[in-house]
Amino acid sequence: MEEDFWKLCSRISWCNEGDDTTRFFHSMTTNRKRVNSILYFKDENGKDLMSWDMNSNGMFITKSCYKLLEDNHWDLHCPTKIKFFIWQCMHNKIPCRTYLHYIGINIDPICPICKQGHEDATHIFLLCPIAIRYWSSIGLIINRSNAQSNWLAILRNSHLQDSHHHYAWKNILPFSIWNLWKNRNNNVNNLDVDINPSQERPLPNKIKLNIDGAFLKEKLHAGIERVFRNSSGKWIMGFTKYCYITCSLQAELLALEQGLKLAVEMPYTVIEIESDSTDIIKMLMDENASTNACLLNYRSLMHRLKSTVIRHNFREGNVVADCLAKEVVKDFKLDKCYHLARPPLFVEAILEKDMQGLCFGIKQLSTSVCNSLVTLNNSNVLRDYVTSV
Numbered sequence: 001m002e003e004d005f006w007k008l009c010s011r012i013s014w015c016n017e018g019d020d021t022t023r024f025f026h027s028m029t030t031n032r033k034r035v036n037s038i039l040y041f042k043d044e045n046g047k048d049l050m051s052w053d054m055n056s057n058g059m060f061i062t063k064s065c066y067k068l069l070e071d072n073h074w075d076l077h078c079p080t081k082i083k084f085f086i087w088q089c090m091h092n093k094i095p096c097r098t099y100l101h102y103i104g105i106n107i108d109p110i111c112p113i114c115k116q117g118h119e120d121a122t123h124i125f126l127l128c129p130i131a132i133r134y135w136s137s138i139g140l141i142i143n144r145s146n147a148q149s150n151w152l153a154i155l156r157n158s159h160l161q162d163s164h165h166h167y168a169w170k171n172i173l174p175f176s177i178w179n180l181w182k183n184r185n186n187n188v189n190n191l192d193v194d195i196n197p198s199q200e201r202p203l204p205n206k207i208k209l210n211i212d213g214a215f216l217k218e219k220l221h222a223g224i225e226r227v228f229r230n231s232s233g234k235w236i237m238g239f240t241k242y243c244y245i246t247c248s249l250q251a252e253l254l255a256l257e258q259g260l261k262l263a264v265e266m267p268y269t270v271i272e273i274e275s276d277s278t279d280i281i282k283m284l285m286d287e288n289a290s291t292n293a294c295l296l297n298y299r300s301l302m303h304r305l306k307s308t309v310i311r312h313n314f315r316e317g318n319v320v321a322d323c324l325a326k327e328v329v330k331d332f333k334l335d336k337c338y339h340l341a342r343p344p345l346f347v348e349a350i351l352e353k354d355m356q357g358l359c360f361g362i363k364q365l366s367t368s369v370c371n372s373l374v375t376l377n378n379s380n381v382l383r384d385y386v387t388s389v
Helices: 002-021 023-036 062-074 080-090 097-102 121-127 129-137 151-156 169-189 248-265 278-285 293-304 319-330 345-356 367-374 379-384
Strands: 192-195 207-216 221-229 235-244 270-275 307-312 337-340 363-366
Touching: 080 151, 080 169, 121 129, 121 151, 121 169, 129 169, 151 169, 169 367, 192 367, 192 379, 207 248, 207 319, 221 248, 221 319, 235 248, 235 319, 248 270, 248 278, 248 293, 278 293, 278 307, 319 345, 363 367, 367 379
Parallel strands: 207 270, 270 307
Antiparallel strands: 192 363, 207 221, 221 235, 235 337
16 A cells, blocks of 8 residues: 555656656756866865866766767778778878888988978878879869868868769778878889899908809709808809709709808808898798708708808899809709819809909899898898988
């Protein structure tokens, strides 16, 4: 009876006072009062207090911060990686040349594509001729009078021509900025770099060992060449070997093995090894291939030497060993090995050019290829490419 009595009282109260007695009403009025209240910005000692403007009680919560970000750029209809890139653009943290130069990297801040100004975000997305042509191609009308103030705001407040009004500019903008950045990276990574392939002299008191292998697929003939030279580039001795093999990589590996064995037997402990084969250098640098018996043998031989460095060189820079190996294949003699105390006549002129540091033509390589050869310690690329970046 008592429960029914209070139910009846509540219904009468609701009929008389409406929603004023409900929990929802009290919740709404409490929140409205909290929003309309003025916060105290000083404590009891009169010191200023910090207050988060995006929350009614002045306290920071993640939800209010995310709402603030949504009002700016995180509500864009694009993948998360593009949103993050836009955030980097807003804070000038994209790895353009001006930023890399600012954080201490030794790099020219000038735009490598147009050479018309410092490569910052404003230049890449607004002032570079590539960006200008792109915005013009999609019919974007831009006011560049205040380009240095806020390039992203200028693009966001721009508009498309009448023929493009069926597109939502808010949805096009992030993808356009992303594609301009990808295009910039492709252009920079594919710029041609002039490399002078030549024979770099080793450091004083070091011996250089140039190795090469030539392979004649039709007959399975191979010639292996190892040339030792001093720090002046002069000939010390050379070794030539004829053999049967199954592939060109095997010829290069045999040349490396025979060269290391000769170096161990001789009083040469500080050696620089050069080869024009990128495959064998990558194999020696690959830690995952350490269980291979042949590689373990090569590394063991290198460890027995006091200081051994293996580096890549172009065929034009390894031309002495290359010419000798090819000559062996032309005049094949089974299981013959020759010790060359003096250089053959047909390589003397080439050896003289090597000693003078002359190059055999200019090679034009993309920056992506140069970056790969830097990891292989190519001295020509380290000299011509890295110093020009």
